[in-house]
Amino acid sequence: MQFVDEATIRVHAGNGGNGCVSFRREKFIPFGGPDGGDGASGGSVWLVADEGLNTLVDFRHQRAFRAERGENGMSRQMSGKGGTDTVIRVPVGTVVSATETDEIIGDLTEHGQRLLVAQGGRGGQGNIHFKSSTNRAPRKATQGTPGEERELRLELKVLADVGMLGFPNAGKSTFIRAVSAATPKVADYPFTTLQPHLGVVRIETDKSFVVADIPGLIEGAAEGAGLGIQFLKHVARTRLLLHVVDIAPLDGETDPVEQVRTIENELNGFDPELLDRPRWLVFNKMDLLAPEEQQKAAKALVKRLKWKQPWYLVSAISRENTWPICLDIQRFFDEQRRDAAEAAEAARP
Template sequence: MKFVDEAIIKVHAGDGGNGCISFRREKFIPFGGPDGGDGGLGGSVWLIADEGLNTLIDFRHQRSFKAQRGQNGMGSDMYGKGGEDTVIRVPVGTVVTNVDTDETIGDLTANGQRLLVAQGGKGGLGNIHFKSSVNRAPRKSTPGTPGEARELKLELKLLADVGLLGFPNAGKSTFIRAVSAATPRVADYPFTTLHPNLGVVSLGTDQSFVIADIPGLIEGAAEGAGLGIQFLRHLARTRLLLHLVDIAPIDGTDVVDQVHAIEHELEKFDPELLQRPRWLVLNKEDVLPEDERQAIAEDIIKRLEWKHPWFLVSAIARENTLTVCQHVQRFFESQKQAREERSDMLPGDVRLRGEDRS
């Protein structure tokens, strides 16, 4: 199934029911007072996040959703029944934007989270509300108000801890297969990955993280070239980027140039992405003579002036892939510990370095 991560839909909440004009007419009471009831509320339209969904493809077939109208008021002080709400299920990680105003309405990041996207109309007032000392038989009611109508843009951003990025055929899909139970298609030609793949890396009890294999980028991706531009947005939620590079490209391309090209695309798309923690993973070490691998890797790191963690691996042979995952897990644990320490500090509680607080 083709991955669809963007959709435009129209939602229309139900109109409120009209108020009723009616008078009490019973035996021995020929001229009773007004008894027209109010109209019911129109149904609203809600979005709900469902972790069982991973694509917006259903909205290719149905793009318009409407909630039920409220029932009109009736005589004998009978109020109209409210209209049924319409609930639309979307994948976790869906960002909802108003097409007309470009305003972000909400971001559904947890399973079961609900978002009101169109409010139902209010019911009209029956003539019982217009009785007064000077008007004992009012022939007046109000109609229900219209329900809200909007055109919405749904945009799916994957929720992953780690994002894999790199040029096509750098070995990202092979890497995610090696470290998780995910089984993306793998082949020796570019653009094998046509949609993002998620995998859970488990290192033991309460030690796991989610990793996303993003389709390969090419130069010009930030302007829409190739497949990568459709999925660069998925990197926005990741806490760590693993930049995979083929250490010995068949076409003889300089690895340093490849790294700089990807950095350039990240900066053009979103400069903040370039500031995110990013580790270099030099893949396919198995194609190099064993006694030359380390020297070639260190030369690349030196020419890049790389100041962050880096690893030399063979994803297909699963060499050093576990080491990478262990370092990632320790990185997340240290981040968590730092957050907990900051939350323990009360406002104005300044701790000096080395201060004994016992």
């Protein structure tokens, strides 16, 4: 299925029904009086997060959604039937904003979460409400109010604990295949991955985390080059970044240090806060080097980069050293949760 992470839709809630002007006309009751009922409220438009969806592609075919109008009031003090709500299913991780103001209306991050995006109009009052001691035959009723109408921008941001960064063909897809059940496409040409892939890494029965294979970035991505910011934004929700680097480029001229610096510049250009996020370096394709050269080459790169965070030397294709990274990631998240729980406990009065 084609991956689509942005869409624009127009929603229109139902108008409220009008109030009714009516009078009782029954045998043997010469002065029946007013009996006009109220109009009903129009239906509203809701967005609901559905974990069964992973794309916004459906909104390329249907862009307008309208809720049902409320029925008008009727005689004998009968109110109209309320308009039916319209419910629109969207993937978990969808950010909703108004196109006119760029105001974020809501962020749907949990399955089943609902967001009201267009309120239905209120129903008008029938003439029964305007009866008084001085006006026993009111011929007044109010109109229903119009339902809200707005244009919305839907933006899907992948929900993952770990985001994988790196140049095309650094081995990100191979790594996620090695540590999870995900099966992203793997080939020896750039931009094999054209959409984010999610993989669940299960450490124990009750311990797991989600890793996202973010498509490869190139210089200028923050300005839209290559696959551009279309995928850079998917790292925004991740708690940990794995920066995958090809330690043995086949052309022999590409400098892994320059590639790391380029990705850092793109992160800074997109959102400087991403550089402050925990980011671990993963030197991949160690199998292309002689055993006695592997550690030496990795340490030389670490020294040139002046790297202070954790780093690893792996061969994703043979799965060598990939599992220790997963164990460290799980330990990292366990410590984060423990620290958060302790902070919450300390903050209690």
